[in-house]
Amino acid sequence: MKFKLTTVNDAHQPVIAKILKDLQQKKEKAVEIGNETLANDCWREAEALKLNIQYIKFFEKIKARKYRDAWQILERCEIKASFIEKNSSTEFFIKSRGVFIREKVCKWQSLFPYCMFFSPCFTVEYYTCSICGHKIRPRSRCSHVKGRIYNGDLCVHMAHGMSIKEVSLVSKPVQKYSVIHNDETLDFSLVDYLADLLENPFEDWDIVWTRMSFPIEMFSQLNPSAECPCKSGKNFEACCIKKQEVSIPHVDFVLSKKIPEGKAEIYFPY
Numbered sequence: 001m002k003f004k005l006t007t008v009n010d011a012h013q014p015v016i017a018k019i020l021k022d023l024q025q026k027k028e029k030a031v032e033i034g035n036e037t038l039a040n041d042c043w044r045e046a047e048a049l050k051l052n053i054q055y056i057k058f059f060e061k062i063k064a065r066k067y068r069d070a071w072q073i074l075e076r077c078e079i080k081a082s083f084i085e086k087n088s089s090t091e092f093f094i095k096s097r098g099v100f101i102r103e104k105v106c107k108w109q110s111l112f113p114y115c116m117f118f119s120p121c122f123t124v125e126y127y128t129c130s131i132c133g134h135k136i137r138p139r140s141r142c143s144h145v146k147g148r149i150y151n152g153d154l155c156v157h158m159a160h161g162m163s164i165k166e167v168s169l170v171s172k173p174v175q176k177y178s179v180i181h182n183d184e185t186l187d188f189s190l191v192d193y194l195a196d197l198l199e200n201p202f203e204d205w206d207i208v209w210t211r212m213s214f215p216i217e218m219f220s221q222l223n224p225s226a227e228c229p230c231k232s233g234k235n236f237e238a239c240c241i242k243k244q245e246v247s248i249p250h251v252d253f254v255l256s257k258k259i260p261e262g263k264a265e266i267y268f269p270y
């Protein structure tokens with residue numbers, strides 16, 4: 001079945017639910033007749049379609065300035081893309097926009113100002129394999145590999161008897177959804193800037209992180225006890241305040257279309 005999936009509106013077509021339902025039925029039949037290759041193909045098609053829809057939903061959220069929702073969808077895209085990649089040919093992953101989405105997810109994440117997260121630590125009594133139910137112990141494992149698909153189902157290890165041990169604050173979390181910040185206190189101008197420039201989720205774009213130096217006079221309004229613009233983590237007065245120039249992180253947005261007048265200027269946040 002051919003259909004277009006490029007804009008936010010395309011993601012709301014009723015045909016998509018039908019395609020997903022058909023793939024599910026086709027997969028069940030394939031399992032029944034013992035055709036594992038076909039069952040896995042159905043899983044792959046369905047997951048790639050869901051990944052595209054998820055990325056479009058992210059785009060809708062970011063356009064609507066729903067930063068936290070958008071951030072959480074990005075993480076779901078990241079996880080889904082990694083499972084699809086592990087279980088597909090490179091050709092399929094490129095064709096189904098997996099490579100595009102994986103790359104863009106990582107770049108969007110780098111534009112968000114979130115930097116501190118809660119990280120819960122659990123103790124687990126035991127895990128079981130989602131495919132065969134085997135209780136996994138150090139010397140007793142089944143033949144299924146976590147993250148691989150078998151008969152169109154993803155193998156995961158299910159935790160039993162979980163209890164939370166401690167919660168720590170980290171800057172590089174295993175799971176990115178547990179942001180501790182209050183969005184209202186943060187600067188989302190980089191995310192906003194890009195969201196305004198893009199009309200549809202699959203337009204190509206890139207970012208290049210560099211540094212740019214500005215004369216010290218341009219920072220005369222900055223409170224000496226504020227964080228130094230060079231992002232060293234120190235206070236301005238303990239860092240660059242006596243220098244002639246301050247080198248600050250800078251990002252160039254690269255688009256395949258002309259950047260509108262007024263948007264092409266260098267944004268100086270101080």
Ligand SMILES: [Zn+2]
Pocket residue numbers: 129130131132133134142143144
């Ligand atoms: Zn197993």
Ligand SMILES: [Zn+2]
Pocket residue numbers: 228229230231232236239240
């Ligand atoms: Zn500095």
